[in-house]
Amino acid sequence: MQRRERVFHAVSFELVAMAIIVPASALLIEKNPLDMLFVSIGLTLFAMLWNYVYNLQFDKLIGPNRVERKIGIRIVHALGFEGGMLLVTIPLVSWYLALSLIDTLILEAGVLGFILVYTAVFNWLYDVYQPYQKWFAHLVH
Template structure:
């Protein structure tokens, strides 16, 4: 993937995830939806940057032919991404929402459960359907 396609991939991933996460998390933690939107926006900004860096490094070590990746590599990919996210976000979310560490872990566990599945499915569908090339033309990404 070239830079434009990586950015398209990362932003698409995050916008679709936000559509699910913001309303559900606001209900579950009984916090103001504005607070959850700010937390989600901050996490999304971090995730977009992390997604770009992580996938660049992953491709460098595993190889850039994503069509040949089997389920095991896709599971490793998703787990590595999420572990990196958790290391950075748990302390910040706990502080901003005034949640205990345990409550934050529970919230993050729910999000992680969703995101683990979502990450694998999104990336698989993205690789199969190649929406960037479909909408912007093959020449834009090469």
């Protein structure tokens, strides 16, 4: 993917995810949808920053050849990324939404479970409909 398409992919991924997660989580935990939108935007911004920092450091530690990484390294990578996210976000979300740490952990586990499935489905659909994405990207070029 070219840089422009990567940006389009990332932004569309996040917007669709928020469109699903914000109303669903607001209903489930009986919180104001605007509060959930603020949390969602904050988590998205932190995830993008953390993604950049974490992957930069991981590549320095493991090496830049990502193609040859085995499944064990990929599992360590994913667990480290998500663990770092949770370490920072659980206390902040708990404080902001006035939830217990356990309730926040349950909420985040639900979101993480959704994101795992959503990521696979979104990327599969994105790849299947790639010609349409390129057409749209050409229009905004």
